[in-house]
Amino acid sequence: MARCELKCFGCGRLYGLAERVWRCSCSGVLDVVCEERAFEPDPGRRGVWRYWRALPPAGSPVSLGEGGTPLVEREHRGLKVLFKLEYLNPTGSFKDRGSAVAISHLRDIGVDAVVVDSSGNAGASMAAYASAAGLRCRVYVPRGAPLYKRLQIAAYGAELVEAESREAASLKAQSCEEGFYAGHLWNPFFIEGCATLAFEAYEEHGVPDAVVLPVGSGTLLLGVHKGFRLLVESGLAGSIPRIYAVQAESNAPLHREIHGREYPALSREVVADGIAVPNPPRLKQVASAVRESGGGVVVVRNDEIPGALRSLARMGFLVEPTSAVVLPAVEKLRAEGLLDAGERVLVPLTGSGLKAAERVAKLLGLA
Numbered sequence: 001m002a003r004c005e006l007k008c009f010g011c012g013r014l015y016g017l018a019e020r021v022w023r024c025s026c027s028g029v030l031d032v033v034c035e036e037r038a039f040e041p042d043p044g045r046r047g048v049w050r051y052w053r054a055l056p057p058a059g060s061p062v063s064l065g066e067g068g069t070p071l072v073e074r075e076h077r078g079l080k081v082l083f084k085l086e087y088l089n090p091t092g093s094f095k096d097r098g099s100a101v102a103i104s105h106l107r108d109i110g111v112d113a114v115v116v117d118s119s120g121n122a123g124a125s126m127a128a129y130a131s132a133a134g135l136r137c138r139v140y141v142p143r144g145a146p147l148y149k150r151l152q153i154a155a156y157g158a159e160l161v162e163a164e165s166r167e168a169a170s171l172k173a174q175s176c177e178e179g180f181y182a183g184h185l186w187n188p189f190f191i192e193g194c195a196t197l198a199f200e201a202y203e204e205h206g207v208p209d210a211v212v213l214p215v216g217s218g219t220l221l222l223g224v225h226k227g228f229r230l231l232v233e234s235g236l237a238g239s240i241p242r243i244y245a246v247q248a249e250s251n252a253p254l255h256r257e258i259h260g261r262e263y264p265a266l267s268r269e270v271v272a273d274g275i276a277v278p279n280p281p282r283l284k285q286v287a288s289a290v291r292e293s294g295g296g297v298v299v300v301r302n303d304e305i306p307g308a309l310r311s312l313a314r315m316g317f318l319v320e321p322t323s324a325v326v327l328p329a330v331e332k333l334r335a336e337g338l339l340d341a342g343e344r345v346l347v348p349l350t351g352s353g354l355k356a357a358e359r360v361a362k363l364l365g366l367a
Contacts, residue, residue, distance in 0.1 A: 003034060020180060047068040055196075056105060058104040078341040092355050103126065118141060120146050126139070126158075142162075143165070212330050221290070242338075244296055250265060
């Protein structure tokens with residue numbers, strides 16, 4: 001198991017893993033850094049904890065069976081698209097990978113109550129894993145968060161608190177004194193869990209040519225980037241695949257960060273709520289990872305989402321609007337020559353359509 005510590009992305013300050021700190025004293029984001037990591041999958045395990053040797057130490061891992069999701073290959077626009085069905089995780093989204101590792105660590109260092117902010121999926125996931133670990137949990141959600149995600153959070157036993165907006169939810173959660181702030185936008189252990197998606201994809205199909213995934217806070221992208229980078233450092237891959245971040249026109253801060261200008265949105269309505277993060281704390285870090293991979297950012301219009309939902313459903317994948325943005329992004333990249341015929345493209349389908357059933361039904365014209 002790797003020897004690790006926390007390091008500030010901004011000033012470089014180091015913290016011990018056991019310190020109860022969620023951001024640096026300079027207000028910078030923290031990352032887990034290790035002297036040495038080993039990509040040595042445990043043949044006796046499956047899912048996230050199959051890769052425990054590459055993860056931060058966890059004395060007593062919390063698990064609900066996360067990871068090990070199906071990887072389904074489909075031909076689309078001349079590409080070999082590898083759909084990773086992350087919506088089949090225990091709570092219905094990829095967030096379970098991050099929650100399993102984050103909650104395991106927090107329990108190990110003696111935390112007995114956590115506070116998070118979320119538009120839905122992360123809150124539901126953290127609530128479930130906190131409950132499984134015997135920790136109390138409070139979740140601040142913005143007004144307008146999908147009903148079924150709210151119900152899911154409450155069903156797991158978490159205290160649900162509504163705030164005026166996503167920003168207000170974050171501020172309230174960070175200032176709450178009823179538990180340790182474990183918001184996934186900031187939590188470095190959450191990113192570690194997301195790295196296991198890259199490990200699984202590699203074991204099943206090798207290293208893809210490109211990855212196309214939705215980006216709000218950027219934790220999934222950072223995890224996938226970190227996972228493939230470890231494979232490169234281990235001599236198992238020649239390079240990190242090109243990573244393309246997908247954002248919706250209503251909130252595209254990564255486009256601004258990379259291109260130096262705002263995206264000319266036709267609509268500010270939030271359709272893909274899961275990636276509607278106007279000021280993600282890891283924005284510069286995400287941009288750095290995208291540039292290092294040789295990828296880019298793709299912005300999808302709101303009016304492209306219903307057709308994407310329908311096309312994915314016809315393939316057998318019922319996902320939420322946030323997940324659906326990947327399909328028009330793949331098609332745009334192919335049309336622009338950024339994805340070549342025959343290339344293998346890893347596309348995580350991040351969240352279940354059942355968690356946003358009312359919105360999905362409306363977008364598909366079924367309600």
